[in-house]
Amino acid sequence: xxxxxxxxxxxxxxxxxxxxxxxxxxxxxxxxxxxxxxxxxxxxxxxxxxxxxxxxxxxxxxxxxxxxxxxxxxxxxxxxxxxxxxxxxxxxxxxxxxxxxxxxxxxxxxxxxxxxxxxxxxxxxxxxxxxxxxxxxxxxxxxxxxxxxxxxxxxxxxxxxxxxxxxxxxxxxxxxxxxxxxxxxxxxxxxxxxxxxxxxxxxxxxxxxxxxxxxxxxxxxxxxxxxxxxxxxxxxxxxxxxxxxxxxxxxxxxxxxxxxxxxxxxxxxxxxxxxxxxxxxxxxx
Amino acid sequence: xxxxxxxxxxxxxxxxxxxxxxxxxxxxxxxxxxxxxxxxxxxxxxxxxxxxxxxxxxxxxxxxxxxxxxxxxxxxxxxxxxxxxxxxxxxxxxxxxxxxxxxxxxxxxxxxxxxxxxxxxxxxxxxxxxxxxxxxxxxxxxxxxxxxxxxxxxxxxxxxxxxxxxxxxxxxxxxxxxxxxxxxxxxxxxxxxxxxxxxxxxxxxxxxxxxxxxxxxxxxxxxxxxxxxxxxxxxxxxxxxxxxxxxxxxxxxxxxxxxxxxxxxxxxxxxxxxxxxxxxxxxxxxxxxxxxxxxxxxxxxxxxxxxxxxxxxxxxxxxxxxxxxxxxxxxxxxxxxxxxxxxxxxxxxxxxxxxxxxxx
Amino acid sequence: xxxxxxxxxxxxxxxxxxxxxxxxxxxxxxxxxxxxxxxxxxxxxxxxxxxxxxxxxxxxxxxxxxxxxxxxxxxxxxxxxxxxxxxxxxxxxxxxxxxxxxxxxxxxxxxxxxxxxxxxxxxxxxxxxxxxxxxxxxxxxxxxxxxxxxxxxxxxxxxxxxxxxxxxxxxxxxxxxxxxxxxxxxxxxxxxxxxxxxxxxxxxxxxxxxxxxxxxxxxxxxxxxxxxxxxxxxxxxxxxxxxxxxxxxxxxxxxxxxxxxxxxxxxxxxxxxxxxxxxxxxxxxxxxxxxxxxx
Numbered sequence: 001x002x003x004x005x006x007x008x009x010x011x012x013x014x015x016x017x018x019x020x021x022x023x024x025x026x027x028x029x030x031x032x033x034x035x036x037x038x039x040x041x042x043x044x045x046x047x048x049x050x051x052x053x054x055x056x057x058x059x060x061x062x063x064x065x066x067x068x069x070x071x072x073x074x075x076x077x078x079x080x081x082x083x084x085x086x087x088x089x090x091x092x093x094x095x096x097x098x099x100x101x102x103x104x105x106x107x108x109x110x111x112x113x114x115x116x117x118x119x120x121x122x123x124x125x126x127x128x129x130x131x132x133x134x135x136x137x138x139x140x141x142x143x144x145x146x147x148x149x150x151x152x153x154x155x156x157x158x159x160x161x162x163x164x165x166x167x168x169x170x171x172x173x174x175x176x177x178x179x180x181x182x183x184x185x186x187x188x189x190x191x192x193x194x195x196x197x198x199x200x201x202x203x204x205x206x207x208x209x210x211x212x213x214x215x216x217x218x219x220x221x222x223x224x225x226x227x228x229x230x231x232x233x234x235x236x237x238x239x240x241x242x243x244x245x246x247x248x249x250x251x252x253x254x255x256x257x258x259x260x261x262x263x264x265x266x267x268x269x270x271x272x273x274x275x276x277x278x279x280x281x282x283x284x285x
Numbered sequence: 286x287x288x289x290x291x292x293x294x295x296x297x298x299x300x301x302x303x304x305x306x307x308x309x310x311x312x313x314x315x316x317x318x319x320x321x322x323x324x325x326x327x328x329x330x331x332x333x334x335x336x337x338x339x340x341x342x343x344x345x346x347x348x349x350x351x352x353x354x355x356x357x358x359x360x361x362x363x364x365x366x367x368x369x370x371x372x373x374x375x376x377x378x379x380x381x382x383x384x385x386x387x388x389x390x391x392x393x394x395x396x397x398x399x400x401x402x403x404x405x406x407x408x409x410x411x412x413x414x415x416x417x418x419x420x421x422x423x424x425x426x427x428x429x430x431x432x433x434x435x436x437x438x439x440x441x442x443x444x445x446x447x448x449x450x451x452x453x454x455x456x457x458x459x460x461x462x463x464x465x466x467x468x469x470x471x472x473x474x475x476x477x478x479x480x481x482x483x484x485x486x487x488x489x490x491x492x493x494x495x496x497x498x499x500x501x502x503x504x505x506x507x508x509x510x511x512x513x514x515x516x517x518x519x520x521x522x523x524x525x526x527x528x529x530x531x532x533x534x535x536x537x538x539x540x541x542x543x544x545x546x547x548x549x550x551x552x553x554x555x556x557x558x559x560x561x562x563x564x565x566x567x568x569x570x571x572x573x574x575x576x577x578x579x580x581x582x583x584x585x586x587x588x589x590x591x592x593x594x595x596x597x598x599x600x601x602x603x604x605x606x607x608x609x610x611x612x613x614x615x616x617x618x619x620x621x622x623x624x625x626x627x628x629x630x631x632x633x634x635x636x637x638x639x640x641x642x643x644x645x
Numbered sequence: 646x647x648x649x650x651x652x653x654x655x656x657x658x659x660x661x662x663x664x665x666x667x668x669x670x671x672x673x674x675x676x677x678x679x680x681x682x683x684x685x686x687x688x689x690x691x692x693x694x695x696x697x698x699x700x701x702x703x704x705x706x707x708x709x710x711x712x713x714x715x716x717x718x719x720x721x722x723x724x725x726x727x728x729x730x731x732x733x734x735x736x737x738x739x740x741x742x743x744x745x746x747x748x749x750x751x752x753x754x755x756x757x758x759x760x761x762x763x764x765x766x767x768x769x770x771x772x773x774x775x776x777x778x779x780x781x782x783x784x785x786x787x788x789x790x791x792x793x794x795x796x797x798x799x800x801x802x803x804x805x806x807x808x809x810x811x812x813x814x815x816x817x818x819x820x821x822x823x824x825x826x827x828x829x830x831x832x833x834x835x836x837x838x839x840x841x842x843x844x845x846x847x848x849x850x851x852x853x854x855x856x857x858x859x860x861x862x863x864x865x866x867x868x869x870x871x872x873x874x875x876x877x878x879x880x881x882x883x884x885x886x887x888x889x890x891x892x893x894x895x896x897x898x899x900x901x902x903x904x905x906x907x908x909x910x911x912x913x914x915x916x917x918x919x920x921x922x923x924x925x926x927x928x929x930x931x932x933x934x935x936x937x938x939x940x
Binding site for chain 1: 654657658660661664665668669671672674675678687689690691747750751752754755757758759762767770772773774776777779780781782783784785787788789790791792807810811814815818868871872874875879889890893894904907908911914915918919921922923
């Protein structure tokens with residue numbers, strides 16, 4: 001009984017209070033350099049952001065970025081899991097190596113990518129030109145569409161292993177006898193994949209996809225550290241928008257209002273997730 | 286069209302699992318592969334199904350060599366020990382899957398599935414998913430999936446071992462009835478010798494990858510080929526007593542305290558003056574309350590009532606044990622002195638070293 | 646048949662090698678760049694395996710020597726950063742270990758409490774925790790900053806240590822809850838019948854059984870704390886108190902970007918994570934299996 005007390009205190013200070021504060025700030029005009037001049041302004045901040053084209057642009061870009069990342073992560077993640085599921089010798093080494101990106105600090109991969117994608121002296125451009133794929137240097141981080149692509153690349157690189165682990169874990173629980181039964185029933189390899197493997201994977205994939213979508217939509221570091229939201233504002237998402245409002249424009253209230261919007265979206269997403277997660281858990285009971 | 290297994294050898298890496306298995310299964314018969322865990326019976330079944338390939342040897346369906354054919358092409362159906370029902374399909378889908386894969390039209394699948402479901406009395410379960418079914422129901426679905434394709438060869442891998450004892454007894458009869466109805470050849474794997482005896486037309490007793498004996502149940506019971514088969518088939522298991530054959534056609538058993546019992550037998554197949562292992566089933570041991578000629582003197586050490594029979598544990602000589610099965614009304618108590626005789630026609634003689642039956 | 650299988654295995658192997666190479670290439674390239682002498686860093690054609698090796702970059706980072714770049718007649722300092730590298734490293738270690746320790750203690754006690762005792766609301770606590778995990782740090786960081794200001798902790802390592810508790814505690818709690826659920830109560834009941842007090846039972850019986858989960862949660866917390874950028878950026882403003890993540894971004898200041906130095910710092914930043922990962926690989930996947938496939 002007493003054991004829960006430290007958690008309760010910590011949760012209050014570090015989880016409940018900041019969130020409550022974040023919501024409260026959304027209704028105030030708050031300049032972090034002049035905290036005493038904070039004043040209550042009701043829904044004004046919300047009106048501001050909903051009227052701001054940059055907000056909507058950020059929202060749109062976040063959606064595109066999330067969608068592209070998730071699709072790639074899922075397809076590549078499943079493919080890798082299938083590959084890692086093969087009974088090859090020494091496969092455990094690969095399992096280890098392919099999981100590595102997940103624990104590499106975002107800063108590190110952002111730095112390395114900046115170096116590799118450097119338009120003049122980066123290795124990527126040089127290799128592509130050498131292979132004849134492109135003629136001129138591609139400005140990976142200096143043109144809007146390329147910058148978006150680069151940040152998607154970073155996101156896919158870092159988080160596909162997560163999908164792979166989850167799918168692989170599921171693959172390893174499918175009873176082998178099901179495949180035997182299907183073989184005796186006359187099903188070929190493709191049929192077995194579609195009728196047995198995929199349905200089993202569907203359960204875990206739905207959960208993973210929803211989870212990753214919620215997560216990816218609100219990512220800050222993966223974009224900021226590579227492009228700072230640029231060039232210009234072409235890779236802004238809601239998190240960066242909020243950050244800029246609070247830090248660059250010194251309008252913490254506006255930043256907090258954006259945060260509230262993000263939380264609403266998050267909440268809706270996690271309700272969906274809980275529903276599906278409960279469903280998936282009962283299914284396997 | 287018989288099924289022939291010719292000189293099948295199978296090893297997993299360096300570990301040999303099947304050695305020179307050579308069997309022929311006559312058409313439409315119920316054949317059981319029986320033996321202890323690890324004897325290779327399941328591996329042999331899987332080779333028959335096409336889920337494993339033999340290291341060497343061939344399988345023929347009639348005149349056609351099928352050793353290299355995929356399972357789907359062998360007209361084989363299989364019931365797995367764990368049933369292996371497709372978890373995300375309902376019962377209808379599970380049963381009909383094999384037909385669907387073969388491109389059967391939808392209405393025909395439905396018709397055949399319902400027909401099989403009716404026979405198995407699971408029509409009311411067609412919409413349910415496997416996880417909503419009991420063990421017995423799942424087993425019927427697994428059976429239905431195998432039966433609906435009207436296969437030529439029906440394989441079953443210990444289908445009754447996951448059921449409770451009472452259900453097992455009922456299902457034994459049901460399975461035999463399905464076999465007769467299907468008119469297919471059935472190969473059945475089990476470790477339970479009672480299932481083997483009650484259901485089969487022929488039994489292959491296996492141990493350590495080798496077929497010990499392949500014969501009808503009666504032959505296996507009455508004329509076991511070696512001590513393994515003799516001890517494995519029949520419950521309670523056969524008694525083995527060490528003795529020596531002597532020149533006049535009798536077997537001498539040391540009964541302790543210098544006493545010897547001499548048992549008359551029909552002429553031996555092997556020469557005289559050699560050690561032998563005498564085999565006698567508990568049901569064939571006669572227990573007498575009074576002294577008999579050429580009987581073994583023994584003392585009752587345990588009495589177990591089975592119902593209409595009693596199981597008596599007896600000790601004689603210097604600590605040797607025998608088990609006898611007698612009628613329940615026999616008045617015997619622990620500590621009683623008794624005399625044991627044998628019916629010579631119900632005795633078996635085995636070579637103590639090789640275990641081979643000396644009078645096959 | 647055998648030949649076909651061999652070809653298939655070979656193809657699978659090749660694909661795996663290719664994919665692994667691509668995935669690991671950024672780090673390989675970073676390592677390669679970090680051991681090249683400055684003239685080779687920018688040289689074309691770029692080579693994966695350097696012609697000459699040098700550990701100059703690493704030496705500079707560890708000793709904190711100021712880097713200079715020769716521009717015509719004058720030597721211009723490239724960045725002001727190298728001399729702080731060791732401080733940054735130490736800061737990262739202190740903060741990660743500290744926050745992990747706090748998180749683990751709190752979440753172990755909490756997970757045990759939720760799975761062993763009965764009281765109202767105990768069932769929702771893990772889900773509440775999971776919800777907390779999903780709140781992005783961008784929302785938490787500014788209110789937390791204000792809390793730290795109130796406590797006069799800004800610009801200190803304490804602010805980060807406590808700050809990171811807010812992002813490591815929720816998932817640790819969730820993961821440990823899943824683990825504790827799997828430990829049979831009978832073990833503790835047997836010990837209590839043998840006469841052990843509740844505390845003794847906790848230390849002698851429960852903790853050893855929960856060790857895999859605790860290790861997984863600890864690894865997770867260490868990784869998250871080590872990798873955080875946002876909190877450090879907002880809480881700390883003096884260069885000596887920065888952890889590695891924000892510190893290395895300072896390499897972009899200055900006239901000339903020394904890529905060799907930056908790559909060396911990237912490598913050094915990743916090494917602890919790599920070591921952690923290799924040592925605990927089994928535990929990580931097991932822990933994720935228990936908690937993360939559902940969460």
